[in-house]
Amino acid sequence: MSELLVSGGQVLLPDHTVTEADVLVDQDTGNIVDVDDPGALEGDTQALDASDGLVIPGLVNAHTHVSMTLLRGYADDKPLDAWLQEDIWPVEAELTAEDVRVGAELGLIEMIKSGTTALADMYFFMEQVAEAVDDAGMRGLLGQGCISVGKDEEDAHEDFQSGLAFAEEYDGYADGRVRTAFMPHSLTTAGEAYYREYVPEARDAGLPIHFHANETEGEVDPIVEEHGERPLEYADDLGLLEPEDFLAHGVHVDETEIDLLAERGTGVVHNPASNMKLASGMAPVQAMVDAGVPVALGTDGAASNNDLDLFDEMRDAAMLGKLAADDASAMAAGTVLEIATRGGAEVLGFDSGRVAAGANADLAVVDLDATHLTPHHDLVSHLVYAAKGSDVRHTVCDGEVLMRDREVQVFDEESVRERAETAAGDLVARAERDSGQ
Numbered sequence: 001m002s003e004l005l006v007s008g009g010q011v012l013l014p015d016h017t018v019t020e021a022d023v024l025v026d027q028d029t030g031n032i033v034d035v036d037d038p039g040a041l042e043g044d045t046q047a048l049d050a051s052d053g054l055v056i057p058g059l060v061n062a063h064t065h066v067s068m069t070l071l072r073g074y075a076d077d078k079p080l081d082a083w084l085q086e087d088i089w090p091v092e093a094e095l096t097a098e099d100v101r102v103g104a105e106l107g108l109i110e111m112i113k114s115g116t117t118a119l120a121d122m123y124f125f126m127e128q129v130a131e132a133v134d135d136a137g138m139r140g141l142l143g144q145g146c147i148s149v150g151k152d153e154e155d156a157h158e159d160f161q162s163g164l165a166f167a168e169e170y171d172g173y174a175d176g177r178v179r180t181a182f183m184p185h186s187l188t189t190a191g192e193a194y195y196r197e198y199v200p201e202a203r204d205a206g207l208p209i210h211f212h213a214n215e216t217e218g219e220v221d222p223i224v225e226e227h228g229e230r231p232l233e234y235a236d237d238l239g240l241l242e243p244e245d246f247l248a249h250g251v252h253v254d255e256t257e258i259d260l261l262a263e264r265g266t267g268v269v270h271n272p273a274s275n276m277k278l279a280s281g282m283a284p285v286q287a288m289v290d291a292g293v294p295v296a297l298g299t300d301g302a303a304s305n306n307d308l309d310l311f312d313e314m315r316d317a318a319m320l321g322k323l324a325a326d327d328a329s330a331m332a333a334g335t336v337l338e339i340a341t342r343g344g345a346e347v348l349g350f351d352s353g354r355v356a357a358g359a360n361a362d363l364a365v366v367d368l369d370a371t372h373l374t375p376h377h378d379l380v381s382h383l384v385y386a387a388k389g390s391d392v393r394h395t396v397c398d399g400e401v402l403m404r405d406r407e408v409q410v411f412d413e414e415s416v417r418e419r420a421e422t423a424a425g426d427l428v429a430r431a432e433r434d435s436g437q
């Protein structure tokens, strides 16, 4: 049996208390064996030094489009609709499988370097993302984003069929670290007929469903006009609100919809930075937490954020949550940390998000020996309000060390950066050539 002993530091326990302890990991099962007093545990093989550090659960990025790192800074300062239609969709039409692969590698490196060990990802060429997640040693819930608007019927059916085929083929890939979902893009970009046809197929295949919903006011109004009900009532009619399902954004949700989500047990991924940058609005996230909706945290893609650092996102969730509720006690540090760890893991169906015996050994060690983290009154407060992704010293997923002393072990970071720079330049050149610019 090979083991990993993370020792010499403090540990954030599931109840958010902090104690001096060591963590023993079984690398064969990828699980935590024990969390015990300093020196009480012995490991056979590898050691990871956590002195002056805090061992926390690996963070969970529950909604992203990781390969959009190639489009970071490509189009900013526009609302969602214009941003997608004028800039993002035209350039995405030029994407190749190789682009998606290198964009994913770049984004996964960024995540590893900021303590994220699991993600939910919706994009194109998802085989490439699955292989990159495998190489990264991370955990992913992956799905091809399916769209019917703007396509002829044959192409739209092909998109939904290949989305289901990907999900069925890749579920359990990467020694079980990759799980899959059926991912229609949104309630407005996938037509009702496609939901009626493919949701039952997804259910037969046992797949969860993930989609964008209630992101902007402009997306809510047409659904109310066409269907005479709120978007999430429409989603419920379509069979999209099962306990294993989860939607992204949920900004413009009313009380009825919040109650419906709580009743159904459907998850909501809060994306505060993207919601602010695209001026989509302020999600009533504390109200959803209070109602018992399973809430998780996500960055959305790097083109609407513009980074994949969940420490930034936690701070944004706390700040925006207070503003949205007009209440400084809303989205307190403990609540935010919970949605970024255990809450996210539960929404994605992973047995991670906590440092406890039996859980997946998905961990990050945060360096506390920093000027901006001094003094140490309250480490939960520090994680949410003061720490940065660059404070992460080591990252571990499934018992394997993905980053040691800030050296990424699973990719050649320099070479990925070079390849990504070239791919991004070529991609934009193709888009400009084809648009006649």
Ligand SMILES: CSC[C@H]1O[C@@H](n2cnc3c(O)ncnc32)[C@H](O)[C@@H]1O
Binding pocket: 065, 080, 084, 088, 089, 092, 122, 123, 124, 144, 145, 146, 147, 185, 212, 215, 274, 300, 301, 304
């Ligand atoms: C069909 S793959 C996913 C699709 O989603 C686009 N996207 C990125 N960010 C958002 C967002 O905030 N709302 C809706 N859609 C978004 C992405 O560019 C891909 O086209």
Ligand SMILES: [Zn+2]
Binding pocket: 063, 064, 065, 212, 248, 300, 301
């Ligand atoms: Zn999104």
